[in-house]
Amino acid sequence: MPSLTSLANPTRFLALSGAILPWAAAAAALLFAIGLVMALVTSPPDYQQGDSVRIMYVHVPSVTLAMGCYTAMAISALGTLVWRHPLADVSAKAAAPLGAAFTFLGLVTGAIWGKPMWGTWWVWDARLTSFLVLLIMYLGLMALWRAFDDPARAGRIAAVLILVGFINIPIIKFSVDWWNTLHQPASILRLGGPSIHSSMLWPLFVMMAAFAALFVWAWLAAMRAEIYRRRVRTAELVAAHPTALEPRTA
C-alpha cells in the first residue's frame, strides 16, 4: 500500500487511481443494485410513515456524505497548509462540487420527505438552516477557487476558508440535540445503539456503502480531471511564454 507521501507524485497517483476507478464504479453499481432492491422492495414500510419512509434510504446517505465530504476537504486543507502535500488542494477542489451536490440532494429529499410528514416543504429549524448554510459555504468555496487564476495559490487560500468553515460541521451534527427542533434527533450513531429496527438498518447501511463508493469513484475521477486540467494549463503557459515556468525566487 503506497503511503500518502509517495502519492505526492501526480503520475503515481494517476496510475493508482486509474487502477481503483473501475473497481469503485463496479462496487457502486453492485451496491446500488442490492441496496435499491432492499430499500424499495424488501424492506418493510414504516408503521406510521408508510412507504414514504423509503426516502430515508436516499436522504440519510446524502447528508452523511455531504458532511463527510466537508470533513475530507478539511483534512485536505490541513494537508495543503501544514504538510504542503501537492495533491491535497486538488483533492479539496475536486470534493467541493460533490459535497455541494450531496448537500443539495439532502435538502431536496428532506423537503420531499418533510411535505407528507411535517406538512411543509421547509421549516427554519436548526438542522435545516445549518445545512442550507453548508450549501452556501460549498458554493462560496467554489466561487473562491474560480476567482484566482493560479490554482496552487487558490488552493492555499481556499484551505484557510475550509478550516474556518469547519466550525459548521459540529454545529450541524449537534444542532438537533442543542435546539429543540422539528428534525428528529440522531437515530443511528447514538448512545445505547441505533433506534431503527434491523430490517430498515441493513438496507440503509447498504445504501450508505453504495453512496460512499459512488463518492470515491466521482472524487477520484474529478481529481484526475483536475490534474490533467492543470497539465494542460501549464502546457499552454509554456507555449505562450517559454520562460513562464523558470524557477522564481519568491
Added chain:
Amino acid sequence: MISFLAIVRQTVRLELRAGGGAAVALIFFLAVVTAVPFGVGPDLKLLARIGPAILWVAALLAALLGLDRLFGADREDGSLDLIIVSGEPLALYALGRAVGHWLATGLPIVVAAPILGLLLNLDPPAMGAVALTLLAGSPALTLIGTVGAALTAGLPRGGLLIAILVLPLTVPVLIFGVSATSGALSDPEPFLAPFLFLCACSLAALALAPFVAAAALRLALE
C-alpha cells in the same frame, strides 16, 4: 503597540474622510431599514415585532460594505509588502485595521440603530436591547469580515465574493443577536444565555480572527 495605535488611527481617518466608507455604510444601513417597510407594508405592529431583526440584518449587510478596501488599498500601493517585511506582527496589523474599521463603521451603526428604531415603531426598551446586542455582536461581524477581506486581498475585485464567503460564517452571530434581543423584550425567552453566547462569539473572533487574517494575507501575497 505604537504601530498598532497608528494603524487604528490611520484606518479611522481614512474611512471618515472623503471617499472613505464610514458615511456610506451608515447611509446604506439607513437605506436597508427604509426599504423593508416598502416590502412588508406599513403595518406598525408588524414592524415593531420584526424591527429588531430588521436592524440586525441591516447592520450585518452594512458590515459587509467596504471590506474589500480594508486591505485592498495597502496591497495595491505596496504598503502591505512593506508591513510584512517590517517584522511587525501581521496579526497586530490585521487587528488594527479591524478595530479601526469597527470604530469608523460599526460603532456609528450601533449608535444609529436606536434612532432608526423610531422609524420601526420600537418602544424604548427594544431600542436599548438592539443597541446593547449590536454593541456586543458587531465586533464579531467586523472581525469575521476581516478574515474574508484578507482571503480575497489578492484579488482585484473581491467585493462581492467577500459577501458570499462572510455571510454564512456570521449566521451564529445573527442568531444569538436576534434571540438575545427578543429575550430581553419578552418574558418566556431567556436573555442572558444568548447574550453571553453573543459576547463569546465576539471574544472568540477577537482571539482568532487576527491570526487567521494574517495567515490569509501572507498566502494572498505569495
